[in-house]
Amino acid sequence: MRVSTDAAHVAQYELPVGDDSVSMNPLIGKSVSIVHTGNIYCTHCQRKTKKSFNQGYCYPCVISLAQCDTCIIKPEKCHFHEGTCREPEWGEENCFSDHFVYLANTGNLKVGITRHVTDGISSRWIDQGASQATVMLRVPDRLTSGKVEQLCTQYIGDKTNWRTMLKGQPEQQDLIALKHQMLEKLADDLAQITGDKGIQAVTTVDDVSHVIGYPVEDYPVKIKSINLDKTPQFSGTLTGIKGQYWMLDGDRVINIRKYAGYEVEFSAD
Structure with a gap:
């Protein structure tokens, strides 16, 4: 995710998806969904790869x-x-x-x-x-x-x-x-x-x-990490973002940056 801060030094997040950029802060408290298509591309050379290294490289x-x-x-x-x-x-x-x-x-x-x-x-x-x-x-x-x-x-x-x-x-x-x-x-x-x-x-x-402040409504009590390689599809209510992590209902978290280069379908309600 791309990051910046507003005038009050609250972190602002944008998720690059293809040629688009999704502002994530307004989605806190709303339902989001990600489906990994199975395709992975190097963030540097755009080569298709079976495995991503160092958060996005072939x-x-x-x-x-x-x-x-x-x-x-x-x-x-x-x-x-x-x-x-x-x-x-x-x-x-x-x-x-x-x-x-x-x-x-x-x-x-x-x-x-x-x-x-x-x-x-x-x-x-x-x-x-x-x-x-x-x-x-x-x-x-x-x-x-x-x-x-x-x-x-x-x-x-x-x-x-x-x-x-x-x-x-x-x-x-x-x-x-x-x-x-x-x-x-x-x-x-x-x-x-x-x-x-x-x-x-x-x-x-x-x-x-x-x-620095972060857009978080609820912090997880018992953290359950989502692995996109093992769970290629997930959805839920986005309860907060901190660092490069999404927090979802059910104490679930996912490190979004870890999956740079993964081709996904993203939707939000």
Whole structure:
């Protein structure tokens, strides 16, 4: 799903179906239905494939595209400087621009990185179902962001527990205070990075904590995950959307992004 926020920082969702785009927020509380036709197409090359990898790619693309390399998940393993990037031009365009290291509350405190912060909000925060987030540092490239993120994981995690995220609105945290605590713990390590790469390699960002709302009427009590490969057809009342998950009556949830490239028939009442 494509994501954005409105003026009140409530997540807005659009579902791309073929050439159309369906606004999902108005469908909360209404009946929706999806039927998977059995066809799967690579979101990059549009090749028909029997199995989708990395949320939408065929196997040839997974093993050849830079955007599917291990260093995308673990940026501290960026190997561009070794001359082994799968697609150097793609790497130059996407990995050598400002990256932001952030703290987020997704039900548990986590650290992460993002390239884009629009009007103070990153779409990545919405994808992860973060109820709060704050940017901690700005760095000039992906490799440095990965190194800083790895340093942070000495103290907090870098993963979202999706089940915890879907169980309700988490308790608010003082992210600004936590940010400064983290910066204090990392002071020596960050000084070493700036010593190696220059004083502009790591810069702090103004203290702004963002609160993000989600279109949810009811959270599931006992989560039952829908697998589109095993259950190619489902319908029910859409009770909420958070992260990239639909919540349906009967405590059912489905990670919509997981099925990027799946050909489906979608309807709503």
